[in-house]
Amino acid sequence: MENRNIVIVLGIIVVILAVVLSLFIFNVNPLDPYKDVDADYVFAPIGGEKVRFTGTYMGPDEGLFNFDQNRGVIKVGNSYAIINTDKVQGMEGKTVTVEGYFVNDKTDATTVPIDDEYVTGENFCIENVVT
Numbered sequence: 001m002e003n004r005n006i007v008i009v010l011g012i013i014v015v016i017l018a019v020v021l022s023l024f025i026f027n028v029n030p031l032d033p034y035k036d037v038d039a040d041y042v043f044a045p046i047g048g049e050k051v052r053f054t055g056t057y058m059g060p061d062e063g064l065f066n067f068d069q070n071r072g073v074i075k076v077g078n079s080y081a082i083i084n085t086d087k088v089q090g091m092e093g094k095t096v097t098v099e100g101y102f103v104n105d106k107t108d109a110t111t112v113p114i115d116d117e118y119v120t121g122e123n124f125c126i127e128n129v130v131t
Contacts, residue, residue: 039077
């Protein structure tokens with residue numbers, strides 16, 4: 001009976017070590033609430049899901065109702081995120097990594113003018129600016 005218990009304990013230890021090793025190898029932090037996403041996700045996001053992405057902050061949009069320049073655009077590949085500019089002031093033209101959540105899903109896109117063109121993107125709430 002003792003040998004069986006030893007084998008069970010060793011089996012459990014091996015499984016735990018395998019899980020920890022796989023998290024380390026695949027660079028997964030189970031305590032990180034943010035999911036890394038790309039341009040495809042930014043194009044068609046899931047509302048309310050905590051995500052992290054990197055893009056170029058294009059600056060405040062040129063919309064008539066954006067007179068206080070409080071709304072801006074981050075370009076991620078060929079997709080756009082419409083943001084509040086409070087946390088990215090002075091970072092125009094720079095690559096930024098932001099953490100937060102999309103307010104809605106793809107059905108509620110916003111179109112704004114910027115750099116002599118109109119872009120359509122989802123509203124994103126920035127919780128943290130990583131870079």
